[in-house]
Amino acid sequence: MVSCKDNVKSKKPEAGNFALAIHGGSGNIDKMNLSDSEKLEYQHVLDSALHVGYAILQTGGTSMMAVEKVIKVLENSPLFNAGKGSVLCNDGSIEMDAAIMDGKTLDAGAVAGVRRIKNPISAAKMIMSKSKYVFLYGTGAEDFVVENGMKLVDPEYFFTKKRKEQLEKAIKEEKDEMILDHDGKTETEGKYGTVGCVALDQAGNLAAGTSTGGLMNKKFHRIGDSPLIGSGTYAENDVCAVSCTGRGEDFIKNVIAYDIASRMKYGHLSLEDAVAQSIQIKLREEKGRGGCIAIDAYGNIVFNFTTSGMFRGSVDKKGNFYTGIGR
Secondary structure (H helix, E strand, O other): OEEEOOOOOOOOOOOOOOEEEEEEEEEOHHHHOOOHHHHHHHHHHHHHHHHHHHHHHHOOOOHHHHHHHHHHHHHOOOOOOOHHHOOOOOOOOOOEEEEEEEOOOOOEEEEEEEOOOOOHHHHHHHHHHHOOOOEEEHHHHHHHHHHOOOOOOOHHHHOOHHHHHHHHHHHHHOOOOOOEOHHHOOEOOOOOOOEEEEEEOOOOOEEEEEEEOOOOOOOOOOOOOOOOEOOOEEEEOOOEEEEEEEOHHHHHHHOHHHHHHHHHHOOOOOHHHHHHHHHHHHHHHOOOOEEEEEEEOOOOEEEEEOOOEEEEEEEEOOOOEEEEOOO
16 A cells, blocks of 8 residues: 655755654554544644654754654654553563664664663664664663663553553464464554654755564564664665664565665665555565655655555645545
């Protein structure tokens, strides 16, 4: 399933242009059977995140700042599988992953398997700006952020009744979110709730970020694509910024985020065509599940997914706000 905005290139990027897009996960939205009030609740959080990003970009803030702040709004909501709403591992714990990338410098930061960091996206940004490393894991990542002034929270902060009930059901049925048939015929959980943001600021700089609680009922400290630069997150000025969501193993094997960028950079495709080839051809041929959001240097935004829906939204320089859930 594809949902995208027009992707007509200008000869030269417009000075002072800016735009931003977000996602809150893709999957079989139809099976969630959301009531009108529940849909409004999701849309309210998406809209709130977009307004935060718009305010930053409109006043000359950087794309990196916008990506971090926007994702924090989504991490702080129990609706999405990131931060406060993270799903539970098989042993009942919560392990979160996140990554952020600066398209101007290609600098990046990532964390995986953290349990006490309220906003993993901020930890990823701190690693990028204050560490010689790109990727830190578990207690090592937590030790690093504490040394640099970030406070940890009690793990109980992240647990919600809904996620506990989902884990109990998954264990009873001996299933996890990876047990899927292609094209949404059977899915144990109705969606993937990973969150992400891509942005273009007035200086022409791109940035991307992704944050997730991972896979429901996962074992052995499994890590998905979200914190992996090139698989679930990528940004490069004059090319594009991408954040992915879905079954992480599919995106890792196909290096989807960088695949999109490389099709643009070396194949000279438009953003819309590059994303379509990566998601609707390459990923779909591998029976991949999920989708992505992407933005280019011109402020063109594309949403693309193989599932029946994706929580998503965007805003442009003119203040045109958009949110969507299903097809």
